[in-house]
Amino acid sequence: MNHAPLTAVTPQLATWLDANAEAIDAGQELAPQILPQLGRAELFRIGVPGQLGGLGGTTVEAIEAVAGVAGHSLAAAFVFWGQRTFIEYLLQSPNEALRTRSLPMLLRGELAGATGLSNAMKYLSNIEPLQMNAAPLSGAGVTAGWTLNGSLPWITNLRREGFLAAAAFDHSDGAPPSIFAIPHDAPGVIRSDDLDLIALRSSNTAALKLDGAVLDASWQITADARAFLVQARPAFLGLQCGMSIGLARRALAAVAASSAAVRAAVDGEASRLAYDLDALSQRLFDGIRHGTFLAAPATLFEVRIGLAALVDAAVRLEVQAAGGRGYLRGPGGAARRTREAAFVPIVTPSIVQLKNQLAQHRQAQAA
Structure with missing residues (x-):
């Protein structure tokens, strides 16, 4: 069975994640530690230009890094995805001052970046309207500031620190939709308690409400949300796919480590899954490298859907290979990976939403 190895995560980080993966998934006590651990491993700097404090490389290397973490803990990879995607927004933002003052803390893992643009990505695909509203301050002119209201029910990496x-x-004045970076300590910014998730419980996932928060242009990531989202979507979804790739690789590695008798029984299915995983990963990486997903987002949706199905199959095969051991809590991780895999189809945009988008796309092409 020939599939790519897990991306090199530092030995210190790998040891910490493996020792704490169950606690990170099932409880919230270690939530404050995940971001600093990832920051110390310098993972947030991957795919960020050197002149901005990064390690260079491309988004593909960042996706591989997310996959590497996901092989140890999907909850930690989920946090990583949120942080690295927010960093990507700043890299693509014309607001140089916002980038200059925020990026160093984000790269070190001292400040959390939360990508609350799931609603916006659905808006871009005509799935739902925007749930937040900005009103220019009365008589002050658009650039002086806005009063912000609305709520988002689910955002990851809303770190309390x-x-x-x-x-x-x-x-409200008819200007095009825009995107803001909302600081946690602005008056009128209200974070809920953590959502009562069945897994990934240390991911600092909560609801966010804005009640008359006031921000000026120094917090605006872009004044043209639609154009920005089209540009950012490949990285948003590509980094998200890294979670699936890493989890599938880890499940298949567990199958490969089974007894000879078990491997013989499942070798055909395992080999097919490994082949499909390599093919889908390569399709993702090629599309990111060459920019083809910008003009053809449907092909990226197909990759995301395919990876979700593959994760489900790989984790179910791991449970089969583990037998009764796979149903025990403990260091083996098969039960945890089953819970983690259950999350993959529902992370926004969900597989159901993407399938609906593809159906509409095909209808439009047929017409």
């Missing part, structure tokens, strides 16, 4: 959350806003 401090966060910036990206969210898209309709404008």
Whole structure:
């Protein structure tokens, strides 16, 4: 069975994740530690230009890094995805001052970046309207500031120790929708208690409400949300796919480590899954490298859907290979990976939403 190895995560980080993966998944006590651990491993700097404090490389290397973490803990990879995606927004933002003052803390893992643009990505695909509204301050002119209201029911990496959350806003004066970075300590910014998730419980996932929060242009990531989202979507979904790739690789590695008798029984299915995983990963990496997903987002949706199905099959095969051991709590991780895999189809945009988008796309092509 020939599939790519897990991306090199530092030995220290791998040891910490393996020792704490069950606790990170099932409880919230270690939530404050995940971001600093990832920051110390310098993972947030991958795919960021050197002149901005990064390690260079491309988004593909960042996706591989997310996959590497996902092989140890999907909850930690989920946090990583949120942080690295927010960093990507700043890299693509014309707001140089916001990038200059925020990026160093984000790269070190001292400040959390929360990508609250799931609603916006659905808006981009005409799935739902924007849930946030911006009104220009009365008589002050658009650039002086806005009063922000609305709520988003689900955002990851809303770290209690401090966060910036990206969210898209309709404008009451008819201006195009824009995107703001919302600081956790601005008056009128309200974070809920953590959501009662069945897994990934240390991911600092909560709801965010804005009640008359006031921000000026220094917090605006872009004044043109739609154009920005089209540009950012390949990285948003590509980094998200890294979670699936890493989890599938880890499940298949567990199958490969089974007894000879078990391997003989499942070798055909395992080999097919490994082949499909390599093919889908390569399709993702090629599309990211060459920019083809910008003009053809449907092909990226197909990759995301395919990876979700593959994760499900790989984890079910791991459970088969583990037998009764796979149903025990403990260091083996098969039960945890089953819970983690159950999350993959519902992370926004969900597989159901993407399938609906593809159906509409095909209908439009047929017409």
